[in-house]
Amino acid sequence: MLLSTKDLSFEYPGSSEMVFPDLDCGSGETHLILGPSGSGKTTLLHLLGGLLKPKSGSIKVNEIDIGKLSGSEADKFRGQHIGLVFQQPHFVSSLNVEENLLLAQKLAGQPTSSGKITELLEQLGIAEKLKKKTSELSAGEKQRLSIARALINRPAVILADEPTSALDDDNCKNVINLLEDLAAQNGSALIVVTHDKRLMDYFSKKTLLN
Amino acid sequence: MNIFKLSLKNLFHRPLSLTLSLLLFALGIGLISLMLNLNQQIQNQIDRNLAGIDLVVGAKGSPMQLVLSNMYHIDNPTGNISVEEATPFMRPGNPLIETAIPLSLGDNYNGFRIVGTTAEIVDLYQAEIDEGKVWEYDFEATIGAEVAQRLNIGLGHEFHGVHGLNKDDDMHVHDYMPPYVVKGILQPTGTVIDQLILVNTATVWMVHHDHDHSHDHEHGEEHDHDHSHSHEHEQDHHHDHDHNEEHQHEHNHSHDHEDNHHGHAHSHNDHHHAHGDDNGHVHGPGCGHHHEIGHSAEDRKGSNSIEFIMEHHGEDITALLLKYRGRNIQTLNLARQINQNTNMQAASPAIEINRLYDMMGSGIEIIQLLGWIIAIVSGISIFISLFQSLSGRKYELALIRVMGSSRSGIFSLIILEGIWIAFFGYAIGILLSKLAMFGVAGIIDSGFRYTIEAFSFVEGDAWLLVAALVIGLVAALIPAVIASGTDISKTLSEK
Known part of the structure; x- marks a missing residue:
């Protein structure tokens, strides 16, 4: 198993304990965690x-x-083993698309490689944005770039937090397909948490939180 | 792309706040550095030119003016003293005084002062002859290295002096006199002698007397004046002069020393026909008494000696530079004795220069203080700009952690941003300081003919870098602590 949890619990200071169901996710597997806000x-x-x-x-x-x-x-x-994708794509604003990915490589202790970056951006269909400021990208492009950042170091596990809830149907489909394809290609475990019902059909494993 | 590069990118991502912080920082550092360098350069110049001179004796007036005009050749002389009064201090046998160097000022050539003096001045400033020789005969000049270089003149160059001590003092050119001929050039010494034109005292006297005379002329005296005058004319001029009210002082003076003087004139008259070489000329008539200064080649060579000057009781010199044989209770009292018992004034360079340092020092301290205040305000501006940027960058700082950076990475990032501003501010400030020094050097050069090194560094500049980096570090400290302490999970959960 690339990722497994057992008897996991957490407590914010001053609030009640949260207990989570055990999870297992192997190489190339996808896992959807669904639940309402506050779950x-x-x-x-x-x-x-x-x-x-x-x-x-x-x-x-x-x-x-x-x-x-x-x-x-x-x-x-x-930095080395886990790639994270967030609902709101944020980047280091002083850096362009390529530099953001170079920073991700550097901070993970990986050798920096422009070749790898170009290759990944081509797969994501935003290769021509290489030298653009991140603020100049559209919402869909931004989300694809944040996928690129999560995947650039070929992590064992990809964790995505509401990656599609800010996107329209077309972009939503696009982004989730890319995530699945690239995770499968990398042999990474993909875990998506969402309340976005549009994603129900894409995942083999589903866990419901309440 | 690493934390180092990222910190730079972040800095230039906020150009306006960067510019403000940089400007303030550069201004503060620049002011401090300028004062440090200026102070150092001026002190160097002042110290180099002390040249072991123990006492300056000249006309009564401000003692500092006496020192500045005769040792540093800035400011005008306090006036003249008579050779007669100065003689006891020039006499080689004086038990207290090892060296006495007479100075006669009054003219300049392109702003470089022409100084009538004796050859001892060359040793006083430890100068060496580079080319040619030390001046001997009338109208021979030995010039300092700076004069030669700046005016681009060499051996054999002929020139006329201009009345006054600064370039634009007076447009009166002594072109009715024979020209000075450059006979020697000194090696650079870094002292004031580099910017002097040295001639014998007799020459200054001649030019000066003639000048006085021609002045009458300009002021509308009704007599014809032939500058290639013969001896016979002199008596007439002498006469005119005696009755010229404009020269009342000199007139009186002439009476004081009339007898004495005539004795000399006659003894020299014996040699009157001996001169006729290219340097030969009859000097202009004197102011109230005429002098026959150096008639034969032999004599004129002698006119460069202190004995020659002492023989001319009726003449004036500007000042005497004295070096004691040793310091004792008598030398301590010498200055007071001169000030109390003669019409002359004695000033100690050490005392006057200390007074000057005190005056200059407080001015420099105030400007330096201002510089430090600006530097600290700029530190506060760095702090505010970093602090303000944090709220806007919270999410991206959290992302940097997500990508694998530790808390210390974030801490370093913010500290680096502060230090970069300090470093660039320092660099710009030093640049500004050097440019300002360049400007000041130009002013000092045109005003006083002193050369100041604009692009040199002092030790203080290095300490200033340390201080600048410390200010940058301290300014970034609190923002760095806050940024590195942020809970990234909480930040990333905020929608």
Whole structure:
């Protein structure tokens, strides 16, 4: 298993404990986590991404329990093994498209490669935006660029938080297909959390939070 | 693309706030550096030109003016002193005084002062002859390296002096006199002698007397004046002069020393026909008493000696530079004795220069303080600009963490941004300071003929860099702590 959780729970200070169902996701598998607002979808995703530390239980990515890593170890591990896609695509505004991806490579400790970047952007259909400022991209292009950033280091696990909810139907279909295709191509585990019902049909495994 | 490059990119992404911070920083650093350099350069010039001179003796007036005009050749002399009064201090046997160098000022050539003096001045400033020789005969000049270089003149160059000490003082050219001929050029010394034109004292006297005379002429005296005058004419001129009220002072003076003087004139008259070479000429008639200064080649060579000057009791010199044999209670009292018992004034360069430093120092301190205030305000502007940028960059800073950067990476990023502003501000400030020094050097050069190195560095410039980086670091510290401490999960959850 690329990703597995067991007895995972989390507690925000001053609120009640959240308990999450166990998850397993293998190479090339896709997993949809559905739930209404406030059901802890984003919290779960942040736990899986090492942005939050669980109260109890384990999160294993590539057999490493990321809940037990120190702050900077978790940062480094995340950069190398986990790709994250957010609902609102944000980038480093002082950098152009290519530089944003070069930074992602650098911060993950990977060798920087413009060739890899161009190749990935071609697959995503935005290769001609290489030298553009990120602010000049359309909403769909931005989301594709954030997929590129999540995938540039060929992570074991791709975590996407509401990647399509800000997009129209065409872009939604486009983006989810790209995510699935590239995850499959990389052999990554893809986990998407959403309340977007349009995505129901695309996923083999589904978990409902409530 | 790494944190280092990213910090630079981030900086230039906010050009307006960057410009404001840079300008302030550059202004503060520039002012401080300018003051440091100016102070250093001026002190260097002042110290180099002390040249071991213990006392300056000249006419009564401001002691600082006396020192500035005769040692530094800026400002006008306080007036003249008579050779007679100065003689006791020039006498080689004086038990207190090792060297006495008479100076006679009054004219310039293209702003470079022509100084009538004795050859000892060359040793005083430890100058060496580069080309030619030290002046000996009348109208021979030995010029400082700066004079030669700036005016692009060499051996054999002939020129006329202009009355006054600064270039534009007076357009009166002494062109009815024989020209000075450059006979020697000194090696550069870094001292004031580099910018002097040295001639013998007799020449200055001649030019000066003639000048006085021609002045009468310009003022509408009704007599014909032949500048290639013969000896016979002199008596007439002498007469005219005696009754010229405009020269009352000199008139009186002439009476004081009439007897004495005539004795000299006669003794020299014996040699009157001996001169006739290319330098030979009859000097202009004197102001109230005429001098026969150096008649034969032998004599004129002698006119460069201190003994020759002492023989001419009735003449004036501008000042004496004195070097003591040693310091003792008598030398300590010498200045006071001169000030109390003679019509002359004695000023100690050490005391006057310290007074000058005190005056200059407080001005420089105030400007430096202003510089530091501006630098600190610019530090605050760096702080505000970084602090303000944080709220706008919260999400992207969180993203940088998501991409694998640690908290310390974020901390370094913000600190670097502060340090970059300080560094660039410093660089621009130093550049501004050097440009300003260049401007100041131009002003000093045209005003005083001193050469100031505009593009040199002082140790303070290096310390200023350290101080600048510390200001940048401190300004960025709080924003960096805040940015690195941000909870990224919380930031990314905010819609």
